[in-house]
Amino acid sequence: xxxxxxxxxxxxxxxxxxxxxxxxxxxxxxxxxxxxxxxxxxxxxxxxxxxxxxxxxxxxxxxxxxxxxxxxxxxxxxxxxxxxxxxxxxxxxxxxxxxxxxxxxxxxxxxxxxxxxxxxxxxxxxxxxxxxxxxxxxxxxxxxxxxxxxxxxxxxxxxxxxxxxxxxxxxxxxxxxxxxxxxxxxxxxxxxxxxxxxxxxxxxxxxxxxxxxxxxxxxxxxxxxxxxxxxxxxxxxxxxxxxxxxxxxxxxxxxxxxxxxxxxxxxxxxxxxxxxxxxxxxxxxxxxxxxxxxxxxxxxxxxxxxxxxxxxxxxxxxxxxxxxxxxxxxxxxxxxxxxxxxxxxxxxxxxxxxxxxxxxxxxxxxxxxxxxxxxxxxxxxxxxxxxxxxxxxxxxxxxxxxxxxxxxxxxxxxxxxxxxxxxxxxxxxxxxxxxxxxxxxxxxxxxxxxxxxxxxxxxxxxxxxxxxxxxxxxxxxxxxxxxxxxxxxxxx
Amino acid sequence: xxxxxxxxxxxxxxxxxxxxxxxxxxxxxxxxxxxxxxxxxxxxxxxxxxxxxxxxxxxxxxxxxxxxxxxxxxxxxxxxxxxxxxxxxxxxxxxxxxxxxxxxxxxxxxxxxxxxxxxxxxxxxxxxxxxxxxxxxxxxxxx
Numbered sequence: 203x204x205x206x207x208x209x210x211x212x213x214x215x216x217x218x219x220x221x222x223x224x225x226x227x228x229x230x231x232x233x234x235x236x237x238x239x240x241x242x243x244x245x246x247x248x249x250x251x252x253x254x255x256x257x258x259x260x261x262x263x264x265x266x267x268x269x270x271x272x273x274x275x276x277x278x279x280x281x282x283x284x285x286x287x288x289x290x291x292x293x294x295x296x297x298x299x300x301x302x303x304x305x306x307x308x309x310x311x312x313x314x315x316x317x318x319x320x321x322x323x324x325x326x327x328x329x330x331x332x333x334x335x336x337x338x339x340x341x342x343x344x345x346x347x348x349x350x351x352x353x354x355x356x357x358x359x360x361x362x363x364x365x366x367x368x369x370x371x372x373x374x375x376x377x378x379x380x381x382x383x384x385x386x387x388x389x390x391x392x393x394x395x396x397x398x399x400x401x402x403x404x405x406x407x408x409x410x411x412x413x414x415x416x417x418x419x420x421x422x423x424x425x426x427x428x429x430x431x432x433x434x435x436x437x438x439x440x441x442x443x444x445x446x447x448x449x450x451x452x453x454x455x456x457x458x459x460x461x462x463x464x465x466x467x468x469x470x471x472x473x474x475x476x477x478x479x480x481x482x483x484x485x486x487x488x489x490x491x492x493x494x495x496x497x498x499x500x501x502x503x504x505x506x507x508x509x510x511x512x513x514x515x516x517x518x519x520x521x522x523x524x525x526x527x528x529x530x531x532x533x534x535x536x537x538x539x540x541x542x543x544x545x546x547x548x549x550x551x552x553x554x555x556x557x558x559x560x561x562x563x564x565x566x567x568x569x570x571x572x573x574x575x576x577x578x579x580x581x582x583x584x585x586x587x588x589x590x591x592x593x594x595x596x597x598x599x600x601x602x603x604x605x606x607x608x609x610x611x612x613x614x615x616x617x618x619x620x621x622x623x624x625x626x627x628x629x630x631x632x633x634x635x636x637x638x639x640x641x642x643x644x645x646x647x648x649x650x651x652x653x654x655x656x657x658x659x660x661x662x663x664x665x666x667x668x669x670x671x672x673x674x675x676x677x678x679x680x681x682x683x684x685x686x687x688x689x690x691x692x693x694x
Numbered sequence: 695x696x697x698x699x700x701x702x703x704x705x706x707x708x709x710x711x712x713x714x715x716x717x718x719x720x721x722x723x724x725x726x727x728x729x730x731x732x733x734x735x736x737x738x739x740x741x742x743x744x745x746x747x748x749x750x751x752x753x754x755x756x757x758x759x760x761x762x763x764x765x766x767x768x769x770x771x772x773x774x775x776x777x778x779x780x781x782x783x784x785x786x787x788x789x790x791x792x793x794x795x796x797x798x799x800x801x802x803x804x805x806x807x808x809x810x811x812x813x814x815x816x817x818x819x820x821x822x823x824x825x826x827x828x829x830x831x832x833x834x835x836x837x
Contacts, residue, residue: 278736287752287784289745290736297742354750444741451739525745609742 218642226651233654242498247657251515254664255332258339266334272536279692288527291537298522301606304599305404306511309573311553315563318503321486323554325504330546333514334539342535344520358524360385360517361617364666385662389614395655397607399640403648404574405600406641412593428641432634454602457595465552468584479558512542517663532681572645696724699800704763707806711836715804716774725777734784788824804834
């Protein structure tokens with residue numbers, strides 16, 4: 203490439219950075235308004251989410267301990283024969299999981315550990331556990347208040363339970379409409395930030411890293427990788443080429459399997475160090491020496507990255523779960539609670555163990571590594587060629603998350619603009635433009651904006667969950683009673 | 695009265711299987727049930743858009759299967775004057791045919807040889823081959 207072209211190209215990345223950086227700082231400052239405890243900033247929004255998750259854990263009677271019922275539902279033990287051909291519990295869960303399992307699990311964990319040390323993992327797991335109940339709450343309500351259209355299609359999610367449910371319980375139509383519209387606007391932001399820019403950013407980082415880092419042909423061409431992503435996404439969501447999305451949906455579980463096997467190879471390869479790593483995780487959780495903000499700092503980092511990864515309380519998954527075929531909305535709640543279990547408690551913990559066991563987080567230059575690069579380094583120390591496989595996995599995870607989130611954003615746009623086809627197309631084009639922007643920026647402004655946008659969704663969503671808490675508990679209690687009486691019985 | 699279950703797809707082999715079954719049923723003055731299974735698994739991975747439209751898609755698949763596969767074969771049976779029932783359902787072909795045969799107490803399963811390639815059959819096996827291994831009643835495969 204000529205020097206002139208080089209200058210022009212570097213100019214694109216820098217211009218994007220210059221323009222977008224202050225915007226993300228401003229939004230991040232507002233959403234992450236924090237007060238200090240012992241010098242550690244505690245963002246209110248993180249407390250907001252964890253308190254909701256703990257509340258619903260108690261309110262719904264610790265549904266986390268009903269895993270057997272959840273698993274039987276997913277296995278189709280309760281699915282009626284005449285429902286064959288409809289969306290099964292497994293399919294609804296798998297679709298939602300492929301939207302959630304993304305770079306939050308690979309890069310997010312690395313960010314947590316580099317900021318909060320191994321102890322952050324402990325708090326991620328704790329947050330994942332409570333998050334299961336928040337996820338159950340929003341997905342049960344998603345099914346309860348979903349809309350069936352004339353053409354047989356189904357729309358659900360917080361927009362509908364906020365609008366219709368909140369109006370029902372409060373009698374205040376305007377409040378419901380306001381919360382629903384607030385959620386829809388935040389959802390569009392979340393889709394563009396966490397569901398798009400963050401994914402494009404980290405996938406690009408990994409591509410550059412495996413092709414030679416600073417010496418890579420792509421080193422100053424982040425925008426070009428972003429453009430390729432944007433075209434691929436555009437082909438699917440604007441061009442309606444379903445085959446690409448379908449292939450991705452089938453490859454993602456495979457890559458997730460390969461990823462977990464690689465984690466196991468690293469973990470089992472140094473099995474003698476596992477007790478030590480677990481010790482580091484637990485002791486680090488309570489005595490955080492040398493970490494900004496000490497104990498509270500670690501706790502907050504863990505909670506924040508867990509919420510970002512499993513999206514419990516955010517409301518997004520409720521959109522995907524609503525398509526399920528069931529007469530009992532609570533069944534999908536029981537299925538949905540497996541999502542934080544898979545996402546945070548299993549996959550994030552595996553990533554964390556890999557990073558802690560290999561000691562990659564403790565390298566002198568670890569602080570300079572961007573999220574996914576730290577995870578990549580951890581694998582590389584045991585399986586030298588794995589970063590290439592990781593790059594493929596990261597690209598696929600990023601792509602499937604982008605497809606899912608473009609769908610969430612599109613449903614939110616459709617809700618705001620009365621399913622206007624023009625509005626949906628405008629959203630899709632903007633979505634693709636932000637893919638390029640996300641790839642061009644450095645990690646900090648992207649993660650700040652992504653966090654801010656996705657966490658903002660939880661404000662209207664959690665308010666709605668509290669309003670609907672009684673309705674929700676009635677539904678779940680009713681389901682438990684029908685289950686106990688045999689009215690809702692296994693068919694196989 | 696004896697009932698013959700005929701598993702059909704859109705192939706020429708299915709047509710011959712139905713003709714064979716009609717002749718046999720006429721001899722014994724029995725009845726027939728035509729079964730077409732639309733390949734579907736509750737454990738597949740879908741996009742959110744596919745899930746949103748799945749309910750409508752299911753109905754469209756059943757209509758298409760009736761029009762394109764089952765109706766022409768059913769006409770053949772009715773013309774011969776054999777009492778007939780029709781089942782079009784989603785699922786795994788082998789599992790569903792066995793389940794329906796058991797539920798209805800059919801006493802004979804007839805189906806056409808599948809047109810799958812040798813490679814495909816070597817890897818996945820064919821529907822008739824699997825069915826013969828698992829069926830509770832005699833199975834006849836019509837070439």
